[in-house]
Amino acid sequence: MYLMKYFAIGKPGFWVLHIIVIIVFLLLGAAVNF
Amino acid sequence: MVGKRTLLLTLFLLSLGGLLLHLRIHTPWHEGKIMMPYALASLCNLISLLLVVVFFARKETAELGYLLNGLTVILGIILMSQLSLQSWSAGLPWYAALLNTTLGDSFILLGKFMAGKALFELYHPERVANNWKFPQSFRFLNVGWWALHFILIITVYSIGHVYLRTLLVK
Numbered sequence: 094m095y096l097m098k099y100f101a102i103g104k105p106g107f108w109v110l111h112i113i114v115i116i117v118f119l120l121l122g123a124a125v126n127f
Numbered sequence: 128m129v130g131k132r133t134l135l136l137t138l139f140l141l142s143l144g145g146l147l148l149h150l151r152i153h154t155p156w157h158e159g160k161i162m163m164p165y166a167l168a169s170l171c172n173l174i175s176l177l178l179v180v181v182f183f184a185r186k187e188t189a190e191l192g193y194l195l196n197g198l199t200v201i202l203g204i205i206l207m208s209q210l211s212l213q214s215w216s217a218g219l220p221w222y223a224a225l226l227n228t229t230l231g232d233s234f235i236l237l238g239k240f241m242a243g244k245a246l247f248e249l250y251h252p253e254r255v256a257n258n259w260k261f262p263q264s265f266r267f268l269n270v271g272w273w274a275l276h277f278i279l280i281i282t283v284y285s286i287g288h289v290y291l292r293t294l295l296v297k
Contacts, residue, residue: 121202
C-alpha cells in the first residue's frame with residue numbers, strides 16, 4: 094500500500110491531496126450544467 | 128491468479144462499452160464547439176479504459192487502479208444523476224424514475240466498481256475481512272471508506288454547484 098506512505102492521516106500529503114480534491118470537485122460542481 | 132484476466136477483461140469491456148455509448152448518445156463536440164460535461168464524461172471514460180486496466184494489471188499498482196476506478200464511478204454517478212434531475216419534470220409517473228432516467232446506467236457503473244473491488248480483493252485477500260469490521264471498514268479503500276467518500280464527494284460537488292456557481296457564472 095504505497096499510497097499510504099505519502100497520503101496517510103497525519104502526513105502532510107494527506108491535507109495537500111484532500112484540499113486539491115475538494116477544490117477540484119467544488120469547481121466541477123460549479124462548472125457542470127446540462 | 129485465477130480469474131484475474133477475466134476481471135481485467137470485464138473492466139476493459141465495460142469501459143469500452145461505456146465510451147462507445149457516450150460517443151453515440153452525446154458527442155463531446157457540437158458544431159465545432161466542445162461541450163464541457165459531455166467531453167468530461169468521455170475523458171473520464173477514456174482514463175478508465177486506458178489507465179485503470181493498466182494499473183490493475185500488476186499487484187503493485189492495483190490500489191491506484193482501484194482508487195481511480197472508484198473515483199470515476201462516483202463522478203459518473205453524480206454527473207448522470209445531475210443530468211436526470213435537471214431534465215426531470217413534475218408529474219411524471221413513479222416508473223419514469225426507473226425507466227426514463229440514467230438510474231440503469233448508474234447500476235452498470237456500480238457493476239464496474241464491483242468488478243474492480245473483486246480484482247483488488249483477489250490481489251489482497253487479507254483485506255476482505257476488514258470490509259465488514261468497525262472501525263477498520265472506514266480505513267483506506269474498504270467499503271466504509273468508499274461509502275463515506277461517496278457521500279462527501281456528492282456534498283462537495285453540490286456545494287460547488289449551488290453556491291460557487293452563482294459566484295462564478297453571472
